Amino acid sequence: MADAVTKSLSICAISTALPSEKATSLDPSGSDAFDRHNKPRLRRDLILHALSTAFPSTTFKVPPSSSCNLVELYTRVHDVEMVSFLSTAWSKWTAMGEAKGYYEECCHPQWKQTEDEPIPPLIPCHAAFRNCPNERPSTNVMGAMGYYCTDNMTPIVASLEKELQEDAMIICHAVKRAFEDSTVVYAITTHPGHHANIDNFGGYCYLNNAALCARLMQRQLENGKCVIGDDNELVENYWKTVDESSSSKRKKCRVAIIDVDYHCGNGTSSIFYSDSSVFFTSIHCDPAIEYPFNQGYADQTGCGDGEGSNLHIPLAPGATWDGTYKAALEKAMDAIVNFDVAGLIVSLGLDTYDGDSVAVNRAGFKLSGKDYYEMGLAMGSFMKGKNVPTVFVQEGGYKMDTIGMAAANVVGGFAAGASE
Numbered sequence: 270m271a272d273a274v275t276k277s278l279s280i281c282a283i284s285t286a287l288p289s290e291k292a293t294s295l296d297p298s299g300s301d302a303f304d305r306h307n308k309p310r311l312r313r314d315l316i317l318h319a320l321s322t323a324f325p326s327t328t329f330k331v332p333p334s335s336s337c338n339l340v341e342l343y344t345r346v347h348d349v350e351m352v353s354f355l356s357t358a359w360s361k362w363t364a365m366g367e368a369k370g371y372y373e374e375c376c377h378p379q380w381k382q383t384e385d386e387p388i389p390p391l392i393p394c395h396a397a398f399r400n401c402p403n404e405r406p407s408t409n410v411m412g413a414m415g416y417y418c419t420d421n422m423t424p425i426v427a428s429l430e431k432e433l434q435e436d437a438m439i440i441c442h443a444v445k446r447a448f449e450d451s452t453v454v455y456a457i458t459t460h461p462g463h464h465a466n467i468d469n470f471g472g473y474c475y476l477n478n479a480a481l482c483a484r485l486m487q488r489q490l491e492n493g494k495c496v497i498g499d500d501n502e503l504v505e506n507y508w509k510t511v512d513e514s515s516s517s518k519r520k521k522c523r524v525a526i527i528d529v530d531y532h533c534g535n536g537t538s539s540i541f542y543s544d545s546s547v548f549f550t551s552i553h554c555d556p557a558i559e560y561p562f563n564q565g566y567a568d569q570t571g572c573g574d575g576e577g578s579n580l581h582i583p584l585a586p587g588a589t590w591d592g593t594y595k596a597a598l599e600k601a602m603d604a605i606v607n608f609d610v611a612g613l614i615v616s617l618g619l620d621t622y623d624g625d626s627v628a629v630n631r632a633g634f635k636l637s638g639k640d641y642y643e644m645g646l647a648m649g650s651f652m653k654g655k656n657v658p659t660v661f662v663q664e665g666g667y668k669m670d671t672i673g674m675a676a677a678n679v680v681g682g683f684a685a686g687a688s689e
């Protein structure tokens with residue numbers, strides 16, 4: 270009898286909770302009430318529920334950590350001052366006090382005070398003049414919000430700082446699991462991250478989870494050390510352990526990010542635009558029609574050292590799997606394989622689903638059910654036999670009745686495609 274050579278990849282869903290600890294009802298609550306489309310907390314809970322149902326006993330609960338220093342963790346991704354702003358904004362905002370009339374000035378016009386949330390979400394009401402050299406982020410939280418945040422749909426709310434810390438810890442543990450358990454990992458963060466740029470944020474995104482994941486993977490490839498130590502705690506001063514001579518080994522530290530959210534991952538693209546060590550590819554609705562409008566065109570291929578390491582594949586509205594999506598995905602995966610990567614990140618947005626509600630004038634894509642399995646299967650097939658650690662990172666997705674199924678289909682398809 271021949272030796273068994275079948276190697277089936279396992280799936281690990283990473284969350285800060287166990288499925289039983291999260292709501293699975295379709296009723297959004299708390300901070301999700303801000304926006305009638307964006308329900309990040311509900312999405313997180315539904316995906317956790319769906320993955321743990323589809324792949325029983327694969328949920329990894331991030332152990333409660335004594336501290337997560339976002340400023341330190343994100344030093345290789347974002348402007349330090351912006352991360353520091355995000356970490357302190359809510360407490361500064363609450364401290365301004367209603368009596369001064371500030372809350373009224375910088376709260377959403379649709380905000381209705383409730384007993385649960387007596388303090389309004391903070392949104393920008395003072396836009397920055399980006400090309401003016403005399404602008405700087407004010408020490409006043411309202412001014413700084415106008416400086417860093419690019420739109421009025423990405424509010425600072427009470428639960429945000431804790432959620433961002435949890436999201437960062439999820440990414441850290443996802444990298445550990447991907448490297449140590451050779452499993453496909455799904456990082457169930459609360460917030461998406463792909464519109465968060467080096468020093469500005471918006472589009473429902475605050476910090477760029479995929480970019481952090483890429484930097485952590487590269488760091489681990491470089492020196493073999495994970496950001497999460499054997500004690501399951503964050504390694505202190507992780508970035509300071511960089512061996513500068515390692516740049517000669519750079520080819521071994523190449524990673525790729527494929528962004529399949531319906532919207533272009535403009536933040537991730539910008540962060541790595543001049544970086545030849547990270548290949549970024551995004552399949553999205555034509556930015557001439559859809560958010561983020563000013564980025565995501567096919568002729569934007571990277572700059573400087575990074576020329577050629579950025580591949581945007583804009584598709585016309587109404588894209589179907591057989592029509593244009595499958596070919597686009599194959600083009601993107603082919604480019605990734607040619608780039609010869611040692612780590613893969615999938616920025617997984619599920620708003621390509623037929624009928625998703627955020628599309629402008631219902632432009633939208635038309636993927637559904639089995640298309641998501643095919644998507645995962647195709648990605649996995651390209652990576653088969655390569656033994657490349659892979660992390661799925663949560664981006665958007667707004668069709669709540671199908672989102673859990675779509676997420677499970679992609680990751681299940683990937684495991685099947687990549688298994689030998």
Ligand code: OKP
Pocket residue numbers: 306461464472473530531532560618620627664665666
């Ligand atoms: C974030 B992600 C709602 C319009 C919203 C902005 C979409 C942000 C998408 N009426 N437009 O990429 O899914």
Ligand code: ZN
Pocket residue numbers: 530531532618620664665666
């Ligand atoms: Zn999106």
